[in-house]
Amino acid sequence: MAVRVRVPTPLRRFTAGVDEVPAEGASLKAVIDDLERRHPGIRERLLDDKGEIRRFVNIYLNGDDVRFLDQLNSKVKDGDDISIVPAIAGGR
Amino acid sequence: MATISPSFQQSPAGAKPEIVPAGRAASVLDLIGNTPLLQIRRLTDGILPPGVRIFAKLEGFNPGGSVKDRPARNMLETGVREGKLRPGKVILDSTSGNTGIALAMIGAVMGYPVELVMASNASRERKQIIQAYGAKIHFSDPLEGSDGAIVLCRKIRDENPERYFKPDQYNNEANATAHFMTTGPEIWRQTGGEVTHFVACMGTGGTVMGTGRFLKSKNRAIQVLGVEPDDPMHGLEGLKHMASSIVPGIYHENELDGKIPIGTEEAYEMVYALGETEGILVGQSSGAAMVAALKVARSLREGTVVTVFADSGDKYLSTNLWIGWNQWRGKRAKK
Numbered sequence: 001m002a003v004r005v006r007v008p009t010p011l012r013r014f015t016a017g018v019d020e021v022p023a024e025g026a027s028l029k030a031v032i033d034d035l036e037r038r039h040p041g042i043r044e045r046l047l048d049d050k051g052e053i054r055r056f057v058n059i060y061l062n063g064d065d066v067r068f069l070d071q072l073n074s075k076v077k078d079g080d081d082i083s084i085v086p087a088i089a090g091g092r
Numbered sequence: 093m094a095t096i097s098p099s100f101q102q103s104p105a106g107a108k109p110e111i112v113p114a115g116r117a118a119s120v121l122d123l124i125g126n127t128p129l130l131q132i133r134r135l136t137d138g139i140l141p142p143g144v145r146i147f148a149k150l151e152g153f154n155p156g157g158s159v160k161d162r163p164a165r166n167m168l169e170t171g172v173r174e175g176k177l178r179p180g181k182v183i184l185d186s187t188s189g190n191t192g193i194a195l196a197m198i199g200a201v202m203g204y205p206v207e208l209v210m211a212s213n214a215s216r217e218r219k220q221i222i223q224a225y226g227a228k229i230h231f232s233d234p235l236e237g238s239d240g241a242i243v244l245c246r247k248i249r250d251e252n253p254e255r256y257f258k259p260d261q262y263n264n265e266a267n268a269t270a271h272f273m274t275t276g277p278e279i280w281r282q283t284g285g286e287v288t289h290f291v292a293c294m295g296t297g298g299t300v301m302g303t304g305r306f307l308k309s310k311n312r313a314i315q316v317l318g319v320e321p322d323d324p325m326h327g328l329e330g331l332k333h334m335a336s337s338i339v340p341g342i343y344h345e346n347e348l349d350g351k352i353p354i355g356t357e358e359a360y361e362m363v364y365a366l367g368e369t370e371g372i373l374v375g376q377s378s379g380a381a382m383v384a385a386l387k388v389a390r391s392l393r394e395g396t397v398v399t400v401f402a403d404s405g406d407k408y409l410s411t412n413l414w415i416g417w418n419q420w421r422g423k424r425a426k427k
Contacts, residue, residue, distance in 0.1 A: 006235055007235075008234075008235045008236075008237065008325075009235065009236055009237050009239060009240070009324075010237065010323075010324035010325040010326070010333070010336065011324075011325055013324070013336075019235070045323065045325040048357070054327070054356070054357075055327060055356070055357065055360060055412050055413075055415040055416045056326065056327020056328075056356050056360075056412050057325075057327075058213075058412070067415075083235065084235075085213055085234050085235060086213075086234075086237065086325060086326070086327060087213070087327045087329075087411060087412035
C-alpha cells in the first residue's frame with residue numbers, strides 16, 4: 001500500500017527538508033517501519049521505548065486521530081493520507 | 093548555610109499563617125504580578141541535602157492565568173507611551189496561547205481590538221478563553237508549528253501595516269524588561285536575597301533574560317539557567333528548542349550560565365507528581381521547570397533554587413498532557 005505522509009517541521013531534518021514523503025505498508029506500524037528504513041532516526045521520535053505512539057505525537061489517518069482508530073494496528077489503504085502533528089504549537 | 097531572614101522563615105508546624113486580605117483594585121491590570129513563591133517540600137523530601145531548597149513562582153495566580161500577563165501589559169503600555177498603539181489600531185500577534193490570552197484580556201481592558209495567529213492544534217480551552225475576551229483568531233498550519241504562525245502573522249500585517257500594532261513578543265525588549273521590573277525584584281524580595289540559582293523555561297526567552305539580568309544586577313554570583321526541550325520534536329507547549337527554531341531577537345544565549353535539556357515524558361510525569369504531592373495543578377512547562385530545578389538542586393550542597401511555574405494546568409485538561417496519567421498511576425501503585 002503506497003501512502004503519503006505529511007511531516008512536521010521538527011522532523012524534516014530526517015527527510016532532507018521535505019514536508020511530504022511516500023511510504024508503504026498495510027498498517028500504520030508497517031508504514032512507520034518503512035519510514036524508518038527510508039529516513040533513519042524518525043521512528044524513535046514517533047514511538048517510545050515500548051513501541052507505543054509517544055504521548056505528544058498525534059497521527060492522523062485521512063484526518064482521523066489514530067488513537068480513536070486502532071492505534072498502530074490501524075489498517076492503511078493505497079492512497080491514504082497520514083499526517084504527523086506534534087501535540088503543541090510551540091512558542092508562548 | 094546563610095542565616096534565613098525573618099520574612100523567609102518557615103511557619104512553625106501547626107501555626108496558622110496570617111491571612112492578609114486582598115487589596116481593592118481599580119483595574120484587572122493592577123492585579124498582574126506579585127504572585128506567590130511556593131516552597132516545594134514533599135516532592136523534595138529526602139532527596140535534597142538540608143541546605144538546599146526549591147521555590148516555584150506561581151504565575152498561574154496572574155489574572156490571565158499565566159506569566160504572560162507581565163510582558164503583555166508592558167508591551168502594550170510601552171506601545172501607548174511611544175505612540176505606536178493608539179485609538180484605531182488593532183493589536184495583532186502570533187501566539188500559541190498564554191500571550192494571546194494576556195493580550196486579549198489586556199486589550200479588552202484598554203479598549204483595543206485584538207487579532208491573534210496560532211496553529212490550529214493549540215488547546216481548545218485556550219482558543220475559547222481568547223474568544224471569550226472578544227479577540228479574533230487566525231489559524232495557521234499545525235504542521236508548521238509556531239514558526240508557521242509567525243510567518244502568517246507577518247503576512248497579515250504586511251498586507252495592511254497601518255492597521256496593526258504588533259507587540260512582537262519575540263523581538264520586543266519590553267517583554268524581557270517586564271521581568272526585569274517585576275519578576276526579578278519579586279523573587280529577590282521573596283527570598284530575602286538568598287536566591288542562588290534561577291531556572292526558567294524558554295519560549296521567547298523573556299522570563300530568563302529579564303529576571304536573570306535583574307538578579308545578576310543584585311548578585312553576580314547568581315546562576316541563571318534556561319530550560320529547553322531535549323529534541324526539536326517535543327510536547328512542551330510554550331517552549332522552544334532554540335537550536336532548531338527561529339531564534340527570538342530578545343534571546344541572548346551568552347547571558348545564560350547554562351541550558352538544561354528536558355524530555356517531554358519526564359516533564360509530563362512531574363506535572364502529575366506536583367498535583368498529587370504538592371496540591372498544585374500546573375501546565376507542562378512547569379513540569380519541565382521542576383525537573384530542571386531538581387536536577388540543579390541535587391547537584392548542590394547548599395543553595396536556594398528558584399524556578400517559574402508559568403501557568404496553571406486547567407487549560408490543558410483536554411490535551412495530550414494527560415494521555416499517560418493512568419499508566420503513571422499504575423506504575424506508582426506498584427512501587
